[in-house]
Each structure stands twice: as structure tokens, then as C-alpha cells.
Amino acid sequence: MVLLIDVVRTSGEVAATRSRAAKTTAIAGLLARLDRTEVRTATALLAGELPGGRAGVGWATLAALDVPPADGPRLTVGAVQRAVDELRGISGSGSNRRRTEALTALLAEATADEQEFLLRLLGGELRQGALEGVMIESVASAAGLPAEPVRRAFMLSGQLPVTAEAALAGGRAALDGFHLQVGRPVRPMLASPAADLDTALDESAASSVEYKLDGARIQVHRNGEHVRVFTRTLRDITSNVGELVDLVRGLDCETAVLDGETLALDDSGRPRRFQDTMGRFGAQQPRDLLLHPYFFDCLHLDGTDLLDRPLRDRLAALSRLAPEQRIPGELNPGPERAAEVFDEALAAGHEGVVVKDLDSGYAAGRRGRAWRKVKPEHTLDLVVLAAEWGHGRRTGYLSNLHLGARDPDGGPPLMVGKTFKGLTDELLAWQTAEFRRRSAREDDWTVHLVPDLVVEIELDGVQVSTRYPGGVALRFARVLRYRPDKDAAQADSIEAVRAMLRG
Template identity: 30%
Template sequence: MRDFSRLLDGLVYTRSRNAKLKLIADYLRATPDPDRGWAMAALTGTLDLPHVKAAAIKAIVEERVDPVLFAMSRDFVGDLAETVSLLWPKPPGMVEEIDSGALRISAVVERLMTLGRGEAPRALADMLDQLDASSRYALLKLATGALRVGVSSRLAKTGLASAFGLDVDQVEEVWHGLKPPFAPLFAWGEGTGAQPTSADVPVFRPFMLAHPLEDARVDLADFAAEWKWDGIRVQIVCIGAETRLYSRAGDDITASFPEVAAAFHEPGVLDGELLVKGAHQGGEALAEGEGAASFNALQQRLGRKTVSPKALADYPAFVRLYDILFDGAEDLRERGWTERRARLEALVGKLDPDRFDLSAVIEARDFEALEEIRAGARDAAIEGVMLKRRDSPYVAGRRTGLWYKWKRDPLTADCVIMYAQRGHGRRSSYYSDYTFGCWTEEGELLPVGKAYSGITDEELKMLDRFVRNATVQRFGPVREVEKSLVLEIAFDSIHESKRHKSGVAMRFPRIARIRTDKPAAEADTIAGLKRLIV
């Protein structure tokens, strides 16, 4: 556990991407199986210890520490694992056993996996007794899966690839066909085993992504334009008699959308946008957009492990197809977009029209005409425009010059800060998560959203000082503040919401600027926000 704790400490305090990659690579080369495999599972979010949750950790801490002291400490520190690792009181006479075989990552994981809900927290407490503060932190991060050490799943896999001279795209190709602790992957990397294969397994392939267009222009003779739909990007994989749906992060979401998986029987791999059927409320120029509801409708289905008949009926899902990666066993990713598009168009006619349709190409004579079309298309299911080079292969990740995303201009509203909470990771010492509201006609301020992004480090410090000096009440880790500071909030769209007292919910809210020049009484109204719903 000591080496893993050193790795986490290094990743937390290192901002350089290359330095993080070196830390991961050095650790993986020096650490034996299966410890390094379980470490990779933790770094990539594929480790699940179902009987060790935050509530269970809180319960074992409060048996040894005054609950009020723990609550105050957690409020100050901002991170559960860090708070517990610093506060945990060792029994008198207990000797640290940091390098004990029983405290190796593999031994810890295997023990916690075999214990039930009542036994696992007690075993975790016994382990914490034997560790120093840094190793306790590593153990708790491992157990909860909430690492937050500035490492994405892709970065961790890139570190593994660089450790053994592998191609990261080839690692991604087989990743979802393997299970922790990934022994075949490390054997391949060290040259002691064959390269794992994804044959006959419906595995996830990394998505091709786009760069923001920003202020550039492209020639429509070289680029095709499509709408960027506001659902969730999915990959549909059918091999043999099995079909799976994967999210952009590579999560298997088949169980959440069984009707889509059940309707796809053509061997191959497709890329598209998962949407929910609903009334089309705008964008008169978009005949192909009929039938797509807003993201708010899709949210009613997301995250459900089982779907009720009512949800299936009320929020029927379908996929608007963008691309084809495999046609049967034939890999088309090296072919140009134009050829892949023709193959996709030929395939769509064989699919169930209730579950699959084609994202149409936008016809525009030139870029100026495309600008006009985009400007008139603020539809509930449209985020903007995608521009795809006609000869582009389908490559993993973002490659300059191939695909661009041209998102629609955001909406904005002036809102008043109501509550604040500490952030996570390097922001855990600052009040960086802000709940903001708008006024009702009766003069009541109701929450309409929450944001933490869009501000500089200096603005963060300014807002943190405001929160500390303007606190009027505390509710655990949350501070209520004077209703005096206005934030200009940018957001992609706004929808009706029965879950919020205000009746509205913002999509992708972020802080555009701090309006110290504007009195809180002049902030926007909820009625005004509702007029933006399309």
C-alpha cells in the first residue's frame, strides 16, 4: 500500500501531463501482478467494492471520533478520504504494518470483495489501524473508487502503454474485453504473452472526437456538415448473437436501453446519438430532426439498471446514427468518411425505423450559408453543428484538422449566489461549488442551477472570500450566503423540471463572469428563464 500511496500523492501534486504519465509508467513497471492490475482498475474507475461506501466509512469513523468534530473537519478539508486519514485514531500500542502482505493492494481488494455488507466496514477499520496517514488515504481512495487525482481513464491507459511501449489505441481496443487485474494485458506488455484479441466479444472501441471550431472557417467542398444532437453518444456493437450499447466513457449501458439493443441484429459497430422520442418544438429547417425530444426527457432513463414498462412507454429511446466502424467483420475505420457514410446509408434501410435513423447531412452552398442555417436552429435537441473532413478516417480521440464541433452560442442569465460548498481535489480548500437562483414574481429567490467551472484562480479566491465573509447559515458542508452577489451564467439550454422548486433546470451551466456591477435585485426572473424553453 505504501507504493500506491506514493503514486497517488505524486499524481495529486503534479500538474504536468507528462510527469503524471511517467509516475504511472514507473509504478506499473516496478509493481508486480496482480497489484498493478488492481491499481489500474482503481485509476480507470473499473474497480467496484460494493460493500464499502461513503456512508459505511462515516459510520466507522463516528464510532471513534466525536461526530461533531468529524463533521466540522470534513467541512474544512472537503474530502472524505483525506479527513478520515488525518483524524483516524489508532488503538494504543498498535504498530504500523504498511508493508505487510495482508495490506498489499491485491490482498485488500480480494478480502473486501469476499466480505458482506456488515463485515467489510469492520475489516476496513482493522486495515486503517495498521497504516500511516498517507497509506490510509490511499486505502480509502481505493475502497471508494473516488480517486480524483487528476487522472482520466484515458491518461491511465496512456501511462500503461508508455510503460511497455504499446499503442494506446490497441490497449483501448481490448480493454473492455478484459477484467481486472488485467493479467493478459501486462503479459502482452512485457512480451511474455500474446496480444489479447477482441474477436467474438462485443467490446468497446474508442470514439473519434472533435476539436472546437472557434473562429476558424472550413471549405464545405472538403467538409461535410451534420447537426450535433443533444443526447448521449453511444456505440452499438453486435457480434454473434450479442448486442451491447456503450457510452462515450466505455460504460456498458445495455440494461438501461434494452429496447435499442434488442432491435439491433446486424453484425458490426455503429456510432450515434441516443435520444428519446418526443415533440419537435423548433428549428423549422430541420426536417430530419422530427421526433427528438430534449435532453431533459433522456435524463428520465439515464442511470437506471432496470427500466419499468412505464418508462419504456413514456420515454422511448432511439439512436440517430452518425458513423459505421465495422460492417460485419470488416473494419472500416481506415476508410474515408465519404465511403463510410455510403456504407452506413446502405445499412440503415435494414434497421428498425422505430429505433434507428440517420443524422442527415446539412445542405449548404457555402460556409456563410451554413452560418445562417446554424443561427436559426435553436432546437431542444440540437447542440450545434459537426464538421467532418470528407476523407477523414475514423481515429480514436481528437486529431487536428479532421472533425470540428461548432456548438451553438450559449444562453446567459444573471443569477444570485445562494449557497456554496467546498470543491474536491486541489479545490478542496475553497468554496468553489455555487448554487444560484433567480427571482419569482413575488420576490422570492429560488435555485435554478449549480456551477463550479468558468472562473480563473483569482476569481475563485475572490468568490471564496465572499462566501466566508457573507455566510448567514451553515447546513453541514453547505453555507448559505447573503443574497448580494450576481453571477452571469452561461448555459446550453433550459428545460422544465418537476424536481426543482423553480420548475426549471439548466443544461451545462458555467460561470461566464462575476457581475459586481449589478445589484442582486436586478438579476433575472424565473419567468424570463421559462421564456427560453423551446
Template identity: 50%
Template sequence: MLLARLVQTSADLVATSARNAKVAFVAETLSAAEPGEVGVVASYLSNVLPQRRLGVGWRSLSTLPDSAQEATLTVAEVDAAFEQLATTGGEGSGATRRAILTELLSRATSSEQEYLRGLMLGGVRQGAQDGVMLAAIAKAAEVPLAAVQRAVMLAGFAGPVAEAAMSGGQSALEAVTLEVGRPLRPMLAGSAPDVAAAMTAGTPMLLERKIDGVRLQAHKDGDEVQLFTRSLDEITDRLPEVVELVRALPAERLVLDGETVAVRPDGRPEPFQVTGSRTASSADPATLRASTPLATSFFDLLHIDDEDLLDQPLTQRIERLDALVPPTARIERIHTGSPTTATEFFAAQVSAGHEGVIVKDPTSAYAAGRRGAGWVKVKPRHTLDLVVLAVEWGSGRRRGKLSNIHLGARDPRTGDFVMLGKTFKGMTDAMLDWQTERFQELQTSRDSYTVYVRPEQVVEIAFDGIQRSSRYPGGMALRFARVLRYRDDKSAEQADTIDTVKAVRGW
């Protein structure tokens, strides 16, 4: 398939807000792809690279070579070039990588160059988010949507599932199972304003400490251990103490779900930024281990010695977990039906410096990749993970800095973002410096006052309430919104939706 076909599909997706039309565009493109290209096509239209990281930054793409006049570049050729970029290393690799990049881009037309640049930087806004992509795979392959959804949850990404569905139909999708060494999408929690609201009257629930750290999925196969983040990126080599912990567990093959957090000498958790810096750093792991120790707590067991536990009730998974993992590496939890006891546990966790609690249904299965009713998080304040849509230049002491950010929630029906307000509160000087550079990198256009950006940077916002507002298209606005932190561990597709915002207000 010519890359030009993908570029046109991307443009068609941007030009319509109708979900059915988006699904039809993607399904037609998947059907037109060659068998060996389907996975790559699905990945690119999902704004995902099969290689995950190419090591190509904004500076490398700030100046493009002369473009080709005729569209001849194929999807397979792009994938091959990306594979070279991802695997080239060692002495002289910089020059080699520049040559690969120049050769690729010089063969692309101007519109293809812009598409490839966005793809390499993770900033193609084309609307083929999960809901559209999975429906398109089901339509193109003529298979049940539920079969596609479960396969993607277990495979992690849409690309390989599209390939399986198009080549083998429903039976190929049903053959997709949990594989040790391949990360699956983590189960997510809904939100409730307080513990009582998260409890089911008269029904004992499990309450677990909610840690403000990095979600960690641990896979063990013999002596080999792999660690993956919430976004399915591998960070094994950065956490040697966690590797040692998992390797010592008495099982041959395992998949565990947990959280790791940097801790102070007194045992209290460090702010998220400290943990994020530790897990993102490529510095010497031994040095980091000494300077920034981690505490890891596992709370779920998904697989043990060739037995999948995903569909077993949570209580059974926890029973197996407790028999396997030492108490020092397990999450703190209680089992109670008393709202009073639950509220006291919540208060104790907040007092200890943690985010709050997660209330879990003891009978729930592990719903990989979904935010269901089985898990409900409770924090001591209202927070949302929103997407930055634009940024305004500051004034006074903030002159020359990008300051006031425009906040958007995701509309799950269209894949677009709905503005909920602006804020400049909660920003430190360091944060202002960072976002001034960051948002100029994401710029799509600007005027004298505002820089408009690709909607991909997620920010965690605290707020006091939601009010109706005719000023914004969603008909509501956040009250006293303030920045808590930028969430580089989340993609725009994982941001909170308009429905979540309305639920907070009870609308």
C-alpha cells in the same frame, strides 16, 4: 504488492504538481508490481475499479471498523474482495456483502481505509489522469507512448493495457485491437462558436444533427447485443427497443456509434434529464419503453463482420452505414461546402429542438478517445463542462441549501483544476435539494460558509463570455455563468480544459 505501497504513491501524487514527477511515481509503482497485479495497480491509480460497480454506497462506508495497526493487506486481496462484492447477489446478499466489507476494512490501516473508501466511492484525488498514466506505462514498459495511447483507445481502460505492455512490450500492445463486445473510447468533438468557424473554406463538409441525448455504442455478435454509454458502462437491459433494432440489422458482427434520446409524442426531443432518467432507471424496461419512448440515431460504423473500419475515411464508413441501417435509425446530415447552406441546416436543427450540429471532415478516421479537428460541434450558445470544486451555503430563501458553486477547468499539464468563477444561477428547487445532498457526500472539508468537495462532479455551464480577471488563479473568469445541467455521464477527466476555455476567447 502491499496496498500500503499504492497508498504512498497516491499521497506522493497529491503532494506534487510536477507532471514528470507524477509519471515517475506511477512508473516506479507499476514496475514494482507483480505480473498479475499490474492491471489492478494501474486501474486503482487511475481511480477506476476493474469491476466498474461494487454496489457499495456512502452509507455503507460512513462508519468504519477499527483499523489494523500493521500494513499486511495486498492489492490482490483487495481485488478479490471487490470481486466478491461485485458478484454477490440474491437472498441474504446484504449481510454477506457487509461481512465482506467489514473483513476487508478491518485488515486495513487507517490510511488504507481512507484510500479504499475513496476508491469504492470514486473519489480518490491523486492526479494520475490519462496523460500521466499513459506516459507512466510507456516509461515503465519502455515502449512508445503512441503505442500505449492507441491500445488504451481500443481497450477502453488503462489497466489491461498496462498489463499487456509490462508483460509483452510493444508487440503485445500492437495485438490490442477492436473487439466486438468490448467498448472502445468514443471519438469526441472540438468546439467552434459558429458554423462558419467550423467549416474549412472551399471544402465540402459533413454536417450532422447534434442530439442532446445519451451517446450509445452498440455491439452485435450474432443474436447477442450489448449497449454501452460514453463512460463505457453497459446499459443493455434498459433499452430493449434498441437491442431489437440492432439485432435485426443484416450483419453477423457490428460495432455502431450513435445517440439515443427520449422523444415527445410530436417527435421533438425531451430534455436531457428525461433521457438520462430513462437510461439510468432500473425499473421494468417494458413500462419505461411505453412511458418514455426513445429515438435512436446511428452516425458511424466502426466494425462489420470482422472488418475494422476505424482507419477508413468517414465517407466510406457512412456509405457502409447507410447500406446497413434503415433511414429512420440514421442521423440527419448534409454534405455541403456552402456556409449559407450549413448555417440554414444549423438553424433548422436548433428550431427542431436539437443542440446544434457537428461538422465533420469527410476524410477523417475515427480517432477513438480523442477530441480532434475531425469533428467540431457547434451550439447556439457558449457552454463548458466544468468541475465543481466547492459550494457555498445559500441565504434568504436558499438558507440551509448548498447554492453557489465554484467552477474549475482541468489543466491537462498537471491534472489539477483551475477555478474560473462561481454561479448560483439556473438552479431549480429540485436541483438545490439534490446538490445539497450530493456535495455533502463529496465533502473533504468545510468552514462556516463553504463546503470543499472532491473534484469529480461535472456540470454543464452556459456563459456569455470570458474576461480577464486577477481574482482567480487562471487569470480569467466566466461572464454570466449559469447552470444548464449536471453531467453524470462524464467524469472529471472528460471536463473541458483551460486550453478549451482560452480557445473560446481566442487567447
């Protein structure tokens, strides 16, 4: 039986080192000691996540607690899971009082170090989705397996704790038992930035050049008459996008899994604002604003899984099934025609193009070189770490943003710069209210956030800097938009920022 203090100490070891190998060794050592019933919970805790998701506890509730710590460690991993499940089940009249009582009882069983860990966990401050890669390697090490079958099983299950339990309990055979299941979302394949179109084209012998839309990622599953629609973060939005459900239900197939984007168009056929599209995802009632799907991949069709087939085969299946909903683009265009597709995409109001290797399989969750996005301006998806109170006409508003890049080795985001540019009055009002809700701590000048909000930043480039821990700083950064469709695990890494250094 593993105690919570063992998880806390391991988490501390991981946070204290920049060495990926040391992180992997520490986590794998603890995973190897776990009883099967503890694996799911401990894996979530080590990844900085609350087992089972949010428990409905706000930071204000946590900050008001003052519970004397236990004299010594006695709280088990299993007891933490039971306490979190209890918290999640509290609702109705008197729920605030009962939630406080349950939290007090849990913290009374915890040492001072365990209390700090639990408070940060419940408040969302331990969420470090970038730890995902280290966790996959640690699970593989603890199970005595290569990392690739663990990574693939995670892609197909979408749940790291479930994957870890299978690896540690059943080894390679259990991992090989994971298959694409229609109705269960697959973690999406991602594109990495390319310096320019020629560079992207040179990286593959044969390629597809497709429009990069200013829309929201969707994954659609159909099984007979049952259709489900998921976001980039695997959230089920089926009930909010009836027009997409109806369209997919009308396709000539029995089962299918399609990957793509959706966006709202204006009367002229040009894309509306990204915020308009995202607004539909949270709608409780049908809206007049209709969403249009544009599919760019087919992962399954009528009983046949296509994940491991080359992209050319998946696109052929997509063209047979949904030619009218296929994203605009061309197969194997020469450099001149590829440049024309790029210009056509921009002229139609889209962001640029994505160049894809036609020989590549579907490798979810990693920004490799099989898919390369090309845009006319430099942009990065960064994590908001904090915001400073404004001056002058911005007095009373949170204005100057502290921006961080994802640490691929699992640490907290690394600060790479600040900006107060690009903020409209509407955005200033929104982020002031939103940041106070996401506050981890505050001082006279700054509100420090739980690091899980992603913002898209446009910039002129980056430069070497000793001011920030990542060793680089943004040049002429400005806010383009917030990205509610992404979490911190999908922000750009410090490696992507450093790759923008000139020369």
C-alpha cells in the same frame, strides 16, 4: 513484491508536481518494478480508481471508522486487491457489520498515510479520470514503447489496467493483439468546441456537417441476434432500451458496431428534455416514452473493421446499412449551405452542428480537431467541487456551486468559478439530496463533494483572474443541466476554458 506504501508515495509525488514529465517519470518508475500479478491493481490505484469498480462502501461508513494505524508498512498491493474483492462480495443479512469488520481488518494493516489513501480511494475522492493521459504515457515509458499503440489498445479494450498488463508483459506484440471485438465497447471519439462555423469548416479540406442532437450518446453492437447497447461511459443499458435493440436486430447485417445518439421525441417530432432521455437509461420497466436512435458512425460491418478507414468510407457503410437512422447532415456543403444546416438544426430544437473531417480515422478518447462542435451559445461541462448553503428563499438548500475544470495533467479539477443561477426549485431539491450523498466533508457553510459529478454550464465567456488556480474565471455562468451520462474524465479541461479568453 510492491507494497501499498510505494503506490502511496508515488501518488504523492504525482500530486505534488504540475510537471507532466515528472508525473510520467514517477509513475513509470513504479510500473517498471511491478510483478505481472500486481500490474492491474497498481495501475488502477495509481489512476485513483478502485480496482474492479465500486465496493459498496458509503462515506458514512468510512467516516465512522477509527482504527489505530500499523507501526510500519507491510500491506502489499495484492492484499489490497483481495480485501477489495472481499468487500465487494459482502451482501445479505448482517452485511453492514461484516463490511465494517473487513474494513477494520484492512485499515489495521495500514500505516497512517496508507489509511488516508485507502479511505479516499474507497470514498471516491481519489478518482481523477483526467490522469488517464498521463497514465498512458507512463505505461508506454515503463514498457519502452511509443504512446500511440498503448492509446489504441486502451481505446479497444476500454480498460487501462488490462492495457498496462499487456504492454508490460508482452510489449508491442501484445498491444497489437487488441482488436475491435463486437460486443465489447470501444471508447468513444469526442468533439472539441469551435469558435464558430467558419473556423470549423476551415480546419478540414472536406467535411461532413451534421446536427448536434440534445440526446445521449450510445454505441450499439450486434452479433447475429445478440444486440448490446452501451452509454458514453461504456455502461451496458441493453435491458432498458428494448426498442433500440429491436430496431438494430432488424437491420440487414450479421455483425455491426454503430456510434450515435438517442433521444425521446414529443408528438410533434421535436426533442424532449435531456432528462427525459436519461431517465430511460435507468428504467427498470418498459416506459411509454420511446427512444429514437440517430447514428453518425459505423465502426464495423459484417466482419470488416472500419476504425482506421476515413470517415467518408464509414459514412458510406452507415448509409448502406441504416439510411433511415442516419443523423441529418450533409457532405461537403459550401459555407452558405453549412450555415443553412446549422439554422435548420436549431429550428428543429437541436443544439447546433458537428463539423467532421471526412479524411479522419476514429481516434477515441481525445478531443482533437477532427470533430468540431458548433453551438450558438458558450457551454462547458464542469465538475461540481462543492456547494454553499443558500439564504433567503433558498435557506435549507445547497445553492451556490463551486465549479472545476479537468486538469489534463492528472491533478484534481481546477476551480474556475461559482454560480447559483439557473437552478429551478426542482433542481435545488434534487442537488441538495444528491450532494449530501456525495459529500466528502462538510463545514458550517459548505458541502465539499467527491469530484465526479458533471454539470453543463452556459456562460457569456471567461476572463483572466488571479482568484482561482486556473488563472481564469467564468463570466455570467448559469446551470443548464446535470450530465449523468458523463464522468469527470469527460469534463472540459482547463485548456478548453482558457481557449475561451477573448483575444
